[in-house]
Amino acid sequence: MNKVTMLLSALLLTGSIASAKTLVTVNGKAITQQDVDTELMNATQGRFNQVPADRQAAFRQQVLQQLIGKELIYNDAKKSGIINSKEYKSEYKKLEQRMKKELAIQVWQKKLLDSIKISNKELKDYYNKNKEEFNEKESVHARHILVKAEDEAKKIIAQLKSLSGEKLKEKFIELAKKESTGPSGPKGGDLGYFSKGQMVPAFNDKVFSMKKGEVTLKPVKTQFGYHVIYVEDKKPSMTRSFDEVKAFIEQRLKMEKFKAVMKKKMDALQKKAAIK
Structure with missing residues (x-):
């Protein structure tokens, strides 16, 4: 993503979701919330909306902790007299410019971006011509317990087969944390949502045949x-409305128009400018 696109993506998001709500105070x-949202956009190059939904809350919390840390360091820097030093003042002037x-x-x-308008007809035309872009494959949210021996897996199944529902x-989550040798064990064996073909064949075939x-x-x-598998949720294939x-x-069409207008303006400005 080039700097112009990154910049405008940030402006779009912060303009729509920014809030003056105070999350914490440091001294x-x-x-x-606006501070966190702006930092998120910088960290993801304007693509925070593409971060998986189940990771967004943790990402926000991580960024908040970073901002708290920066504020603490800034307070300490002020106390140490750094902002009165010649080096600081010199760098500050450069940064200010x-x-x-x-x-x-x-x-x-x-x-310029705000002046660009997209009609409802343009939106619907794009949707109708690109419906395949909004297709979502059948997906499963599963958990698993991975062990080395078949007998171990059978013992785990014996503890589960008489249970149902939330119990x-x-x-399953309890046993996954305790028994699973896989990397998802500490998370209760959670594999999140995945579609067909993302897992190895034997695992894939079994999990998509389950309810x-x-x-x-x-x-x-x-x-x-050897895997013991639990299906937490299933989503059928669908096309988003x-x-x-x-x-x-x-947003996509607006950015496309913006890039075209920007190119035209830049070409015109370069023709008028004295670039040597």
Whole structure:
């Protein structure tokens, strides 16, 4: 993503979700939701919306902790007298000049972006011509317990097969944390959602033949060992509706138009400029 796209993506997001809500205060200094959102956009190059939904909350918390850390260091720097040093003042002047230029560019670009409008017809035309883009494959949310020996897997199944509903899920998570040798063990064996073909064949075939809330009654053997599988949820294949993706399409088309307008303006400005 080039700098212009990154910049405008950030402006789009912060303009729509930014909030002055105070999350924490550090020695009297407020850190707001807007501060966190802006930092998230910088960290993801304007692509925070592409971060998996189940990871967004943890990512936000991580960024908040980083902002708290920065504020603590800044407070200590002030106490040490750094902001009165010649080095600090010299670097501050340089930064101030760069920031003036960057801010002027940002405001200019945002004004240009805000002037671009996308009609409802354009949105619907894009949706109808690109429906395959919004297809979602059948997916499964599964957990598994991985062990080395078949007998170990059978003993685990024996503890689960008489259970159902929440009791089955709770017991499965407990056993996964205790018995699983796989990397997902500490998370209760959670593999998240995945579609067909993402797992090894034997695992894939079994898990997609199961129903929601079921556990395997026989161990599933793969090259990794023996698996006990629990299906937490299933989602059928589907095409997301126009209303669901309308905002996404609008942002995409707006950015495409913006790039075209920017290129035209840059060409015109370069022709007029004295570049040697």
